Amino acid sequence: MDKVRVGVIGVGGHGRGRHLIPYTKLPNVEVVAVADVNQRRAEEVGKEFKVRYYTDYMEMIERENPDAVSIVTPTGLHAKVAKDVLSKGVHVLVDKPLGANLSEVIDVVRTAKAKGKVLMVGYWSRFSPALKFGAEAMSLGMVGEPYLAYGYLVRRRGIPGSPTFIDKQLSGGRGALLDIGCYILDNLLSLLNFPRPVTVSGATYTKFGRNPEEVKFNWGSWDPSKFELEDYAVGFIRFENGASMIIEVGWAANVSHVGEVGIYRVLGNKGGLEGRGHEAVTEMTLHSRTSNFLYDTKPVLGNVDMSLEMVRAFIDSITQGKEPPTTGYQSVIIHSIIDAIYESASKGSEVRVTIPEI
Numbered sequence: 001m002d003k004v005r006v007g008v009i010g011v012g013g014h015g016r017g018r019h020l021i022p023y024t025k026l027p028n029v030e031v032v033a034v035a036d037v038n039q040r041r042a043e044e045v046g047k048e049f050k051v052r053y054y055t056d057y058m059e060m061i062e063r064e065n066p067d068a069v070s071i072v073t074p075t076g077l078h079a080k081v082a083k084d085v086l087s088k089g090v091h092v093l094v095d096k097p098l099g100a101n102l103s104e105v106i107d108v109v110r111t112a113k114a115k116g117k118v119l120m121v122g123y124w125s126r127f128s129p130a131l132k133f134g135a136e137a138m139s140l141g142m143v144g145e146p147y148l149a150y151g152y153l154v155r156r157r158g159i160p161g162s163p164t165f166i167d168k169q170l171s172g173g174r175g176a177l178l179d180i181g182c183y184i185l186d187n188l189l190s191l192l193n194f195p196r197p198v199t200v201s202g203a204t205y206t207k208f209g210r211n212p213e214e215v216k217f218n219w220g221s222w223d224p225s226k227f228e229l230e231d232y233a234v235g236f237i238r239f240e241n242g243a244s245m246i247i248e249v250g251w252a253a254n255v256s257h258v259g260e261v262g263i264y265r266v267l268g269n270k271g272g273l274e275g276r277g278h279e280a281v282t283e284m285t286l287h288s289r290t291s292n293f294l295y296d297t298k299p300v301l302g303n304v305d306m307s308l309e310m311v312r313a314f315i316d317s318i319t320q321g322k323e324p325p326t327t328g329y330q331s332v333i334i335h336s337i338i339d340a341i342y343e344s345a346s347k348g349s350e351v352r353v354t355i356p357e358i
Helices: 013-024 039-048 057-064 075-086 102-115 129-139 181-192 212-217 306-320 328-347
Strands: 004-009 029-035 052-054 068-071 091-095 119-122 146-154 197-205 232-239 244-250 261-268 272-277 281-289 294-297
Touching: 004 013, 004 057, 004 306, 013 029, 013 068, 013 091, 013 306, 029 039, 029 057, 039 052, 052 057, 057 075, 068 075, 068 306, 075 091, 075 102, 091 306, 102 119, 102 328, 119 306, 119 328, 129 181, 129 272, 129 281, 146 181, 181 232, 181 244, 181 261, 181 328, 197 328, 232 328, 261 281
Parallel strands: 004 029, 004 068, 029 052, 068 091, 091 119, 146 244
Antiparallel strands: 146 261, 197 232, 232 244, 261 272, 272 281, 281 294
């Protein structure tokens, strides 16, 4: 094909900034249409980018017949929209996370497989140069055998007041763990090469979202009496290869840092990686020793437009017939852990994890 004909479903902040604009920078892509349930927004964005616009995404698919689409709707709608579009034989890039729960994720992955279409999950953070340095250090054996990973992604105050994130139907019925915890898991699991989890123990907490006095400190506003999601979660995961992982994630907590802070660590018998940033890792260092000295290595990293590299990778997967870097099966691993943390929190005990065949 001369150019890949692309549509974008959901053109709010992320849809416009992380998908639509990057597509316009690729010479082998033609953006043909956008869709959004907000008619005013659909019209404004359509006119801005000189493309046709729709409020019904299936009408867009049927009339425009795109080769591929990005899906950037609220999380609770990701799986349904993805399945609808894949069923029409269209390649799909779904903004993270792929679904609200493991069952939805499996359904989408199986649909993509049955239709023979590319399914990529929009973890733009995977294209961080710092994370790529960590992955290269792992592949070169500089870390050795990894045995422990740790991830922390916490905001001092950052409960998102928008219904997109806290309405149970739109959010998928889950809070901080699903919304930003998926970033922790994707970043760390990509370094560990997505080992299979076998047991998970976790806990979830709601300590700020139901407190009326907290609303003014966070992002936007909401009705505390109707807040039903967790604003903090922790988890401990054991993997089949003997490694383990600890994660800690929160929309709000009484911590020392003001904004959102991400800390990522992988310990191995030959070296250790330490990353810092937010949803994306922006700094990474390697810590090891020679025969006589301990040493620290900090790479020189260039500036990369991670969103542009994400959509480029999606288009390359289509045109070159190769597997995308962020696959549906990887999300099966991610969501098996997320589901297990919620289950463990509910039961108050450790739970076993079984990864289904796809």
